Amino acid sequence: MTQTSTLTIADLYARVEAIFRKAGLNDVQAGALARVIVAGERDACKSHGIYRIEGALRTVKAGKVNPHAVPELELNEGTAIVKVNANGGFANPAFELGVPALAERARKLGLASLVINDCTHFSALWPEVEAVTNEGLAGLVMCPSYATVAPTGGNKPLFGTNPFAFGWPRPNQSPYVFDFATSVAARGEIELHRRAGKKLPEGWAIDADGNPTTDPEAALAGAMLPFGGHKGSAISTMIELLAGVMIGDLTSPEALAQLGTTTLAPAHGELIIAMSPEAFSAGRPGDPFARAEVLFEAIVGQGARLPSQRRFVARKKSETEGITLTAAEIEQLDRLEEKGLDAVS
Amino acid sequence: MTQTSTLTIADLYARVEAIFRKAGLNDVQAGALARVIVAGERDACKSHGIYRIEGALRTVKAGKVNPHAVPELELNEGTAIVKVNANGGFANPAFELGVPALAERARKLGLASLVINDCTHFSALWPEVEAVTNEGLAGLVMCPSYATVAPTGGNKPLFGTNPFAFGWPRPNQSPYVFDFATSVAARGEIELHRRAGKKLPEGWAIDADGNPTTDPEAALAGAMLPFGGHKGSAISTMIELLAGVMIGDLTSPEALAQLGTTTLAPAHGELIIAMSPEAFSAGRPGDPFARAEVLFEAIVGQGARLPSQRRFVARKKSETEGITLTAAEIEQLDRLEEKGLDAVS
Numbered sequence: 154m155t156q157t158s159t160l161t162i163a164d165l166y167a168r169v170e171a172i173f174r175k176a177g178l179n180d181v182q183a184g185a186l187a188r189v190i191v192a193g194e195r196d197a198c199k200s201h202g203i204y205r206i207e208g209a210l211r212t213v214k215a216g217k218v219n220p221h222a223v224p225e226l227e228l229n230e231g232t233a234i235v236k237v238n239a240n241g242g243f244a245n246p247a248f249e250l251g252v253p254a255l256a257e258r259a260r261k262l263g264l265a266s267l268v269i270n271d272c273t274h275f276s277a278l279w280p281e282v283e284a285v286t287n288e289g290l291a292g293l294v295m296c297p298s299y300a301t302v303a304p305t306g307g308n309k310p311l312f313g314t315n316p317f318a319f320g321w322p323r324p325n326q327s328p329y330v331f332d333f334a335t336s337v338a339a340r341g342e343i344e345l346h347r348r349a350g351k352k353l354p355e356g357w358a359i360d361a362d363g364n365p366t367t368d369p370e371a372a373l374a375g376a377m378l379p380f381g382g383h384k385g386s387a388i389s390t391m392i393e394l395l396a397g398v399m400i401g402d403l404t405s406p407e408a409l410a411q412l413g414t415t416t417l418a419p420a421h422g423e424l425i426i427a428m429s430p431e432a433f434s435a436g437r438p439g440d441p442f443a444r445a446e447v448l449f450e451a452i453v454g455q456g457a458r459l460p461s462q463r464r465f466v467a468r469k470k471s472e473t474e475g476i477t478l479t480a481a482e483i484e485q486l487d488r489l490e491e492k493g494l495d496a497v498s
Numbered sequence: 499m500t501q502t503s504t505l506t507i508a509d510l511y512a513r514v515e516a517i518f519r520k521a522g523l524n525d526v527q528a529g530a531l532a533r534v535i536v537a538g539e540r541d542a543c544k545s546h547g548i549y550r551i552e553g554a555l556r557t558v559k560a561g562k563v564n565p566h567a568v569p570e571l572e573l574n575e576g577t578a579i580v581k582v583n584a585n586g587g588f589a590n591p592a593f594e595l596g597v598p599a600l601a602e603r604a605r606k607l608g609l610a611s612l613v614i615n616d617c618t619h620f621s622a623l624w625p626e627v628e629a630v631t632n633e634g635l636a637g638l639v640m641c642p643s644y645a646t647v648a649p650t651g652g653n654k655p656l657f658g659t660n661p662f663a664f665g666w667p668r669p670n671q672s673p674y675v676f677d678f679a680t681s682v683a684a685r686g687e688i689e690l691h692r693r694a695g696k697k698l699p700e701g702w703a704i705d706a707d708g709n710p711t712t713d714p715e716a717a718l719a720g721a722m723l724p725f726g727g728h729k730g731s732a733i734s735t736m737i738e739l740l741a742g743v744m745i746g747d748l749t750s751p752e753a754l755a756q757l758g759t760t761t762l763a764p765a766h767g768e769l770i771i772a773m774s775p776e777a778f779s780a781g782r783p784g785d786p787f788a789r790a791e792v793l794f795e796a797i798v799g800q801g802a803r804l805p806s807q808r809r810f811v812a813r814k815k816s817e818t819e820g821i822t823l824t825a826a827e828i829e830q831l832d833r834l835e836e837k838g839l840d841a842v843s
Contacts, residue, residue, distance in 0.1 A: 232606075304800070331732035383803075391664045400782070401780075401782020401786065404793055
């Protein structure tokens with residue numbers, strides 16, 4: 154029987170924040186990072202939970218992210234574009250700084266966007282989508298990552314796993330949220346297969362010679378494949394263009410070239426688009442929030458699932474029963490808190 | 499040997515426009531419809547060429563679209579949302595009316611959207627995406643259609659084939675454009691398989707009992723499947739929410755309920771988002787248009803293709819050599835021009 158410990162969400166937050174402070178991160182960086190990592194554990198989304206702490210610390214230790222960065226807001230009054238320069242820090246505090254201005258602008262104009270530049274990215278996009286839906290807005294979020302995915306018909310890594318996320322606010326309940334990699338699988342999943350010594354499902358990846366492979370090591374050395382064939386490849390291209398080129402920040406191949414490795418968190422930008430259902434539906438028949446529920450009922454009514462439901466169930470459980478970690482995970486937290494950056498290579 | 503005739507683009511336009519005028523469409527409706535249909539033939543995109551004329555005429559004859567509609571522009575000054583009410587006519591003249599205002603707003607604010615309400619939709623989205631890129635803007639276009647696609651994990655038609663299209667302007671050459679159905683296949687392709695007596699590839703559809711099928715008739719009676727599994731299903735849901743619910747217009751199941759058949763063009767709305775690369779990249783290093791070319795070169799440099807290239811090659815050929823139609827196609831045009839709405843049932 155494995156020994157486990159159960160922590161409240163607040164307790165786990167305090168532990169993770171302490172680790173980041175010990176590692177030299179300033180208030181805004183440590184707080185924002187702890188919040189997204191604890192959100193991952195809370196939602197039983199292990200691939201974005203405490204597993205990610207070491208990667209963040211390694212990126213700090215390698216000097217690839219500024220632990221003292223203070224993000225700066227650029228309001229661009231009179232436009233629909235709010236910008237935050239992360240100043241070389243993590244994306245998360247930059248996003249937290251920008252959301253209130255984004256929400257205000259979207260409510261005023263009906264549609265607005267938040268651009269984050271010069272940030273290091275290491276978390277899922279659903280915490281950001283949910284911050285937008287918490288404002289009663291629909292949100293679309295995308296960013297490049299670093300070149301690990303071959304375009305359909307190609308044989309070399311070029312695109313990132315380029316996540317694409319969307320959210321729709323549902324009054325008095327968890328929002329409709331999807332957040333997926335535009336690769337067949339997230340890179341984290343391939344890494345988890347490698348650690349577990351498991352073969353990959355077919356169709357996930359090609360090796361360094363461009364041949365199909367089910368070996369995680371060969372896949373990590375070769376390239377992943379986009380989801381949905383040429384359509385996913387096209388969406389991934391769109392993300393490079395909009396959330397890389399258009400916002401004047403790095404594309405996935407540029408981010409990899411700058412970083413020189415796929416083992417650290419990549420630096421690039423991020424694009425968030427927020428839309429006000431009230432503004433868009435003004436003067437038209439029907440309440441958009443009530444009508445959306447009819448659609449959701451038709452989906453679940455035929456036995457299909459809404460995305461993110463497993464996360465929301467886990468969240469509810471964590472909120473009442475706390476978050477249970479294994480002894481090994483607790484030891485990892487102890488070690489990281491004690492040694493700070495010395496705990497990682 | 500099959501007899502063929504070659505027409506200039508202008509000649510084919512005149513013929514198609516004459517057909518729509520004979521069928522009772524007013525100037526703006528006949529002109530806009532003829533332009534998109536001729537664009538389809540010009541680009542060798544047969545599934546959106548003259549093949550579509552009869553469907554448009556059937557929809558007029560059934561009283562499901564107003565051939566005399568004059569679209570109205572609603573500027574919503576001070577916001578990022580331009581609207582056009584199609585007043586029950588086709589989407590195309592409404593879109594043509596809205597584009598200049600959309601482009602002006604997007605250049606001013608960096609980001610703007612065009613909402614089309616109360617329209618009948620029967621054409622591809624790439625003509626609209628290209629109208630946006632012609633303005634030097636990036637464009638995202640989406641709309642529902644009518645319920646023919648089951649959500650992943652479900653077994654009943656709910657979503658439309660819900661096209662999703664994107665364009666990026668490339669100075670001095672054809673834009674980067676994709677335009678695809680969020681179903682595995684477009685409904686038109688299933689219809690073309692049926693007419694040709696060909697079986698469908700596996701994975702395209704389920705029959706009325708929810709079982710996989712390769713029979714086009716069974717597929718048309720059952721449901722199509724989304725591309726890319728749960729990810730495509732999620733994107734299709736997003737399109738229902740943004741381009742149906744949010745803009746206060748019909749979702750795909752509502753459009754089908756109103757229409758009562760899948761053989762006529764569906765009535766709903768459409769959402770277009772336009773972004774100014776100049777505005778988004780202002781103050782950042784690098785020229786976005788030049789940087790995009792680096793990405794495109796990396797894609798084609800490894801043997802992968804950019805979408806729409808076949809269309810652009812065909813377009814160039816049509817522009818210099820004209821459009822070649824079969825004797826049967828010419829006869830069809832003759833018959834439609836002579837008989838007007840009497841040619842369709």
